[in-house]
Amino acid sequence: MGLLVRPPRLWRRPSLENAAGQPPGPGTGRRGAPSRCRAGPGRARRAPRAAGASVFPRAQTLLRKLKRRTTARILVLGLDNSGKTTILKKLSEEDISHIMPTQGFNIKSLMQDGFKLNVWDIGGQKSIRPYWRNYFDQTDALVYVIDSADSRRMEETATELGQLARSARVDEAKLSEIPVLCFANKCDLMNAMEEEEIEENVNPVLKGRNFKIQKCSAKTGVGLQDGMEWLVDQLNNGAD
């Protein structure tokens, strides 16, 4: 467990600088590539390579992509008591019989389908929620945990998720693009809500986002792998 301070970056996303340490300009990479329109008769000429530019810009870009695809930072949020820490421990095959409410955060590294996932589990108590945004930076995917046996707080959890999605849109361009896995946890309990009821609350607040609602139980483990596999698929597909 840690204190509620701004977390250090575990890894730095590779920058888009070329070998000369400059941002990509025309002809130095996919984003900066000039259009293929013709300037006049005959074929358009390539701009001469800038002095010091790498001979293998494409190979470098590819290497960066491959590197990015092996590590990801995952943020786990959700109301208190929803089961975030239990899910994380179950995924790490640790004992889940004595879990205390999280006052700060827990970090774990998990291997999933060749990915190293650095997972940040942040406490969900009301007094801690204002600190959630301190952890948005450099996040590649959000796991949002819902206690599906707590229908009384369904509205509250959907509101928090909606606020996250909205504030992320305004302040954190990156968080607005990342995939969201909603774990509908505690499906082992008799009073767990039906999937439709959870969808009714979650779908409107995540409209337009890449998300999945996955029924699961941190207690039995059911659904956890399915959810994580979906997440890694999105990370693979989304790496540009």
Ligand SMILES: Nc1nc2c(ncn2[C@@H]2O[C@H](COP(=O)(O)OP(=O)(O)OP(=O)(O)O)[C@@H](O)[C@H]2O)c(=O)[nH]1
């Ligand atoms: N039956 C059942 N109980 C669960 C499940 N997941 C978690 N719990 C229980 O729910 C309680 C809360 O779990 P935590 O993992 O501490 O919840 P949390 O979301 O981390 O809570 P905070 O750290 O306060 O934000 C614990 O008593 C767990 O044993 C589940 O899938 N089924």
Ligand SMILES: [Mg+2]
């Ligand atoms: Mg916890």
